[in-house]
Amino acid sequence: MVDVEKAKILILQNASLLGTEYVSLKDSIGRILAEDIKVEEDVPARNLSAMDGFAIKLPCDDKCKIIGESRTERPFLGEISQNEAVKVSTGSVLPKGSNAVVLIEDTLVSSDVVYIKKMPLEGRNIFKMGEEYEAGSIVSYNGSKISPFDFATFCRLNKTKVKVFKKVKISLLAVGKELVSCEEEGLYKNFLTPTFEEILRRPHIEIKRNIICRNNYEIEGELKKALDDSDIIISFGNASFDSSDGLFPVVQKIFEPIFWRVKMQPGKSLMAFKKNKTYYFGLSGNVWAAVLGFYLFIRPLIFLLSGQDYKFKSFESVLGEAFNKNSKEARFLRGTLIDNKFYFKKFSQHSHSLKGFRDMTHIAMLNPGPPQDIGAKVRVFEFSLEV
Secondary structure (H helix, E strand, O other), X not given: OEOHHHHHHHHHOOOOOOOEEEEEHHHOOOOEEOOOEEOOOOEOOOOEEOOOEEEEOOOOOOEEEEEEEEOOOOOOOOXXXXXXXXXXOOOOXXXXXXXXXXXXXXXXXXXXXXXXXOOOOOOOOEEOOOOOEOOOOEEEOOOOEOOHHXXXXXXXXXXXXXXXXXXXXXXXXXXXXXXXXXXXXXXOEOOHHHHHHHHHOOOOEEEXXXXXXXXXXXXXXXXXXXXXXXXXXXXXXXOOOOOOOOOHHHHHOOOEEEEEOEOEEOOOOOEEEEEOOEEEEEEOOOHHHHHHHHHHHHHHHHHHHOOOOOOOOEEXXXXXXXXXXXXXXXXXXXXEEEOXXXXXXXXXXXXXXXXXXXXXXEEEEEOOEOOEOOOXXXXXXXXXXXX
């Protein structure tokens, strides 16, 4: 049995990034960048008009001669002088020499003359060269998740392909001869693997399988298949170390142990194995224990494999309510923060309870020891299953 911090280290110390690949821009949203995206030239590359109106060269009179028009599809190629104006539309290239744009609503036009009712200040209504991005600057960093706005930026930078980390391939196994699917009638519903499939349904993750295994023969067969095509295998239920019906002896025939059992509540009966580059985790069939095991150990591994920041961010808080139990191991509570005080009593702490997830925002870690009073210091983590 290992403590929580030691278990984290044992999992991550030999993990390595997955390979990389190039994908088309349209397939890149949600993937993890494997390179910094640098700007090759200023954006915009020329001064553009930010509004519909007239480009002018200040200082000038309030009466200017119209010498041409600049459109997005056909820019004005000449140079502008004082007391001259060029009609412009939003996004069109400004003529050389211009230093302001008069809004169309601030003008009156008569034949080839524009009368300016409100004179703009120099530099007004211009989308200046390099204002959005300067050449050489970095717009997105290695390890960041590509958002729709990143997609728009890359498109603007004329990118057609980007380098990303390969998808993390994950297999999900529900273990138990009594289990039935959510579509079937029965007392023991397998809701864990469908739930985690939805949690993991992301562009940078590929679910290889999501099945129920009802006996050791099926478990062993699926583990061997998953060993060939998965980076991570997660099983739920029957995380027993009993030699007759537990998963431990079956898994031990295929994988090499990292650890089994962790000094924590809930989720003590958790095991981690590895073979080649494939990880196996056996989690409890109780939902809070399973979620906690995933949050503490598997989620950081997914981050690491996919090139993201995997370091846990925690902070110190104090209990807003007394915890009245002795703890032999690290105790994790689900709850919420109010004025930097952690409250947990309205959240069910039962390992099997789904209700305890309702409205929870944080997890507190209490060190082993006697009951803890109001005001006792605890480590707190923001609760998120985002991967």
